Amino acid sequence: MSVPEFMLAIDPDAPGGPEVLVPVERPVPVPGEDDVLIRVAAAGVNRPEVMQRRGLYPPPPGAPSILGMELSGTIVALGAHVPEEMLGQQVCALVSGGAYAQYAVAPFGQCLAVPQALTMIEAAAIPETLFTVWTNLFERAYAVEGDWLLVHGGTSGIGTMAISLGRLFGLTIIATAGSDEKCDAARRLGAAEAVNYKTEDFVERVKDITGGRGVDIVLDMIGGDYVARNLACLAEDGRHVSIAVQRGAEATVPLWEIMRRRLTMTGSTLRPRSTAFKSLVADELTRTVWPFVSEGKLKPVIDSVFPFADAAGAHRRMEGGEHIGKIVIEIAAA
Structure with missing residues (x-):
């Protein structure tokens, strides 16, 4: 699969209000040995991202400055330790940052396969809250x-x-x-x-x-x-x-x-925990919870979906406090 050199991402230069959430050009990240590169379909919106945008919650060491802690999309490149058959698979993933972008890197162990019972919008709204x-x-x-x-x-x-x-x-x-x-x-x-x-x-x-x-x-x-x-x-x-x-x-x-x-x-706090811990949780969820997801018995409640160009609107919706369920930013069609 061809991967471009550059992408659009939400990566504010300085803290501020929702208006700082403007797509800018950034290099497409390169996956490490145990990572996958995902062409992002959608990203869930979470309160820690609002705090990060305000300058109140810096990302953990080594995490991208690009906002976003959960996403869904298609795997388009693999690290050396990832099985080749994962190329082209649709997944959702928990990440320490980088989800508000056209491409994002995720540890392979923190990815969950998207079953037919879920849309990509729904899949993007699951990882952070479920973990x-x-x-x-x-x-x-x-x-x-x-x-x-x-x-x-x-x-x-x-x-x-x-x-x-x-x-x-x-x-x-x-x-x-x-x-x-x-x-x-x-x-x-x-x-x-x-x-x-x-x-x-x-x-x-x-x-x-x-x-x-x-x-x-x-x-x-x-x-x-x-x-x-x-x-x-x-x-x-x-x-x-x-x-x-x-x-x-x-x-x-x-x-x-x-x-x-x-x-x-x-x-506990989830974001600073190690990839090894989060991968163990993903394995446990695959065994205990994912069968319910695959059967359509567990779905996230979706409040609203905002286009990538209006990520600011998504944050305004969260800060307004009227939402019921998850707010999602649609990055691209799956």
Whole structure:
């Protein structure tokens, strides 16, 4: 497959508002020995990319400055250690950067085959949220069938994936959201109940819904003053998992309550983790989750699709906070 020398990419020279997201010419990247070069069809939009654009979240060492952490597309060149039969295959991939471009390099181990049940737009919207929810909910919080889960931001990309994935594995989900309309959307997606955090106290509502027991797991992307309130929602032996800190990275927690009720607090960030770790996760997802994807039983919720030339519009949509599900930038037809 012929590969050009140059491509268009979103690679701002300086931090700024959405208006800095303008396609510019950059060299097409060269895959390393264990990498593939992908002609990008679409890229998912994630909050860390908004933070990076603002100058608040620098990419990890060695990552491209080009924005974008997940993509779908067609493999057009191979590293020396990648099987030749992968050439021409359609994949989606988790990357540390570079997805907002016509071509991107991805570690082969972090690629997942796109089944017929998915469009390339849908495939681009899966990796970041699926890797994040799986590793935190099932590997760190040890979720098992029958557990109750409280997920904040139930209509966000992470929230909608947590609801969809949790239901497939027998969890009962309570979601929070910022409007009655979003609460209705969360219920339609499969949440057993949804709480409007702007008009109701979610701690009291969780206790009411669970008959005073509380939930087994809280998946929290809020942080700050939510943490102590989240702990109050947990049942005995409950697990609290932090994956983002939208309201602050510091929190005061009731240690005696943690001890008395044997609560566990954990969390993680995905982007800085090693390629070896992410490849292991991809292998696990291929075995445990991808059969549901192939059968059409797990799909991302797509809020909106923006053309490559209007990446700024995609970021404005995310910052506006009205989206339900994933925002995707279409780079090229598959």
